[in-house]
Amino acid sequence: VLPRLLHPKMRKEYPDIEKKIARITDSQKTMVDLYNCVKGRDAIRETRMEAVAWIAVCKVHCKLEGVFVRDWVIGNYRELHQRRNNPKSWIQYKQNPKGQQIPHIIKEIVPSDLDCHLPLYRYFDIDKFRDELYEVDIICEVIREDWRYILLIDENAPTGSLTMDLIEPHVALMHDRIDLDVSNLSLEKDYLREIGMRIDITQSPYSIELETIVQNIKNKCFQVLRPLDPLVNDHVQKMIQRQWKQVGKPTNYIPRPYVKYNAVLVPIPSASTLHQALSGKIKAIGPNVTIISIDEIKNSLLEDTYEAMKKIIARQCKGNPNEKKLYWH
Known part of the structure; x- marks a missing residue:
């Protein structure tokens, strides 16, 4: 779903949302603006995450999706209690089937990571992306899997580390399902005030509009849009542990078939x-x-x-x- 403006009443109620969107999607942002986000007097972990997201969205033409849009851009949620601990303790590792150690941030740290889908019609060079980060004094470690790049960023920064997924475009095309309604939002380059949806859930019988998702995020509630299995249950339990509340019964969202087909x-x-x-x-x-x-x-x-x-x-x-x-x- 193409990005669009929120209804006027909601825009007036939550003006901070559009300010954060612009900080991530405005391609006219200067190096001075970027430096202030990373090393300025008011720089924090979240503004450094915004800077990384800006480079991905405006320099590489990625779409920013998932938990950072939900927790920070819309919700303005920060979990500060755990940040009293050593930031090194936020990082945990899991071994993938190929024996690689994949880093992730513990669930108590909010916002935790950045999820970006790489562009379909543009070449992506991970070394150039690392150089863009290095120009603003952001260091990262890269782990390559078949379908994504995993970046461990700011491992030694005093503000704390974060992880980033850069997902291959052919994988993004196959991701036509969504587990939670509140994880369905996306941001794109030069849409300075607008919010998009990764999957179209506005059509009947789901009829979940953009404003409904934003209000759910502000109220810390969510709706499950996939059959409950161990993976979805894990996502649900993480949300409940963060004081979110599930509303309604789980529904099974299935995308509509392509135009020339009657059924899927x-x-x-x-x-x-x-x-x-x-x-x-x-x-x-x-x-x-x-x-x-x-x-x-x-x-x-x-x-x-x-x-x-x-x-x-x-x-x-x-x-x-x-x-x-x-x-x-």
């Missing part, structure tokens, strides 16, 4: 609660049932018709609707 078939993760519930119902049919896979069909035309019929029925029948999902095998 999406496998339901075997570890999800939905898969386990369906498996139990199917196995109740008989002892010799073997489940090969469980898939969900997304047909936009049928879905639109169904939602329209629900509205008609709701107007005609004032009581609670008797709605039940159908499973085909």
Whole structure:
């Protein structure tokens, strides 16, 4: 979804949001402005993160997405209690399948990291990116995985370290799902006041608008948009530990099929609660049932018709609707 302005009432209520967006997306920013963010009298860890984000967005043409937009740009959240500890203690390492040690910042530090999607039609040189950071006295270590660069930045800075993901563009194209509504915002170069969405969740039946997401962030609440599995559960628990609150029941967002197709078939993760519930119902049919896979069909035309019929029925029948999902095998 292309970046757009918030509604006037919300812009007036939260003027600081647009100021932070401009500090990250304004390509006319000068080296003096950048220096003030990094080493000025009022420089803090978050302003140094803004400087790194500015270089990625305005010099490399990345899209900035994820937790930094949520926690800092919109929410203005900073977890200061843990910062009394040695900043070196914020860094933890996990070993990936290839034996590499991947750094990450402990969950108690907010905001924790920067997530950027590299541009599809521009060449990216990681060494030039490191040089851009070095020009403003920001040092980083780079770890390369097949689908991303992981940067450990400011490891020895007194303001504290951070990590950054630079995600390959072909991987970004495949990321058409979102786990939490509040993690769906993005910023782009020269959109000085506007906010975009990585995934379009504004259409029916989800109908989640930009203003709803911003208000959820300000209220520290979120909605789950994927079937619950171990990975999604981990994200949910991290949010709850940070005093966020889950609202509503989890929904399964599936993107609409491309224009020339009528439907799309999406496998339901075997570890999800939905898969386990369906498996139990199917196995109740008989002892010799073997489940090969469980898939969900997304047909936009049928879905639109169904939602329209629900509205008609709701107007005609004032009581609670008797709605039940159908499973085909």
